[in-house]
Amino acid sequence: MIKYGFIGTGNMAQAMIKGLLGKGVSANNIAVSSPRSAAKLTEKWGVISLSAQKLIDESSLIVLAFLPNQLENVTAKLDFQDKLVVSVLAGITLEQLISATHTTQIVRTLPNVNVAINQGVTAFSKTELTTTNSTTFKIFSDYLGSSVVLAESQFAIFSAVAGSGPAYVFKYIDALAQAGIANGLEAKLATDIATQTVLGSAKTLALSTQTAKELQNAVTSPGGSTRAGLDDFDTHNFDDVIAHAIKATVEHKHL
Numbered sequence: 001m002i003k004y005g006f007i008g009t010g011n012m013a014q015a016m017i018k019g020l021l022g023k024g025v026s027a028n029n030i031a032v033s034s035p036r037s038a039a040k041l042t043e044k045w046g047v048i049s050l051s052a053q054k055l056i057d058e059s060s061l062i063v064l065a066f067l068p069n070q071l072e073n074v075t076a077k078l079d080f081q082d083k084l085v086v087s088v089l090a091g092i093t094l095e096q097l098i099s100a101t102h103t104t105q106i107v108r109t110l111p112n113v114n115v116a117i118n119q120g121v122t123a124f125s126k127t128e129l130t131t132t133n134s135t136t137f138k139i140f141s142d143y144l145g146s147s148v149v150l151a152e153s154q155f156a157i158f159s160a161v162a163g164s165g166p167a168y169v170f171k172y173i174d175a176l177a178q179a180g181i182a183n184g185l186e187a188k189l190a191t192d193i194a195t196q197t198v199l200g201s202a203k204t205l206a207l208s209t210q211t212a213k214e215l216q217n218a219v220t221s222p223g224g225s226t227r228a229g230l231d232d233f234d235t236h237n238f239d240d241v242i243a244h245a246i247k248a249t250v251e252h253k254h255l
């Protein structure tokens, strides 16, 4: 029995597959199905390309990873039997998933792109009828990063913070690097320095028992240059800028 079957093989499925392969999951334990790119993944990674129904028949966990508006179209003729189905479809509720797949063995998740390097954070929600399956947690926690169980009502804010968050962190790194460049650093060096600073600071925080605010104070001497910079952030309402952008993300209506 193949362990993981992916219906839809775009950016998110490929990020997840890359993460699984990176953790030593065999390509023989990964099946893929999609109209065009599945065959290319067989060439690229040696994963098994199958029709969607055959993939369901032969896999123990099925990941739905096509676009949300394709749900009805893709699932119409498929029989999911009692297999565990994991959806990564943004904005699609458990109720919609049950109605389209005719199974209650379903988990709604929202991973982010960092699953490709086993550093993702994935939100989960399942129905009361979904039999808890440790494999689901294993794939997202042990292989792809970490996972959090969330109420469906919190998926929108999770999506803004964790799903869109990487883009916002890249924006911050770019701004930090651009400021370095504007003050005389060579472009690549400035980007490398800014990237490593964010990486190291995130690790320091992750390994610390202190909060982000406590660490902020711990590295800031009263009257020093870092204090001057933080005061300038406050003058320009940095926290409000972030809060405003997250609100815009949450309130954005998909076309």
Ligand SMILES: NC(=O)c1ccc[n+]([C@@H]2O[C@H](COP(=O)([O-])OP(=O)(O)OC[C@H]3O[C@@H](n4cnc5c(N)ncnc54)[C@H](OP(=O)(O)O)[C@@H]3O)[C@@H](O)[C@H]2O)c1
Residues within 6 Å of the ligand: 007, 008, 009, 010, 011, 012, 013, 033, 034, 035, 036, 037, 038, 065, 066, 067, 068, 070, 073, 074, 088, 089, 090, 091, 110, 111, 112, 113, 163
């Ligand atoms: N990208 C992210 O950061 C992210 C984060 C969280 C959740 N998600 C969710 O992940 C899902 C996929 O997003 P994505 O960014 O990976 O999209 P994508 O790159 O556009 O990929 C969409 C995939 O759907 C496949 N597909 C189209 N018609 C199909 C069919 N009839 N049967 C099976 N597969 C079919 C396409 O196959 P072909 O390549 O063969 O045409 C393609 O591989 C979405 O529901 C999205 O909400 C994405």
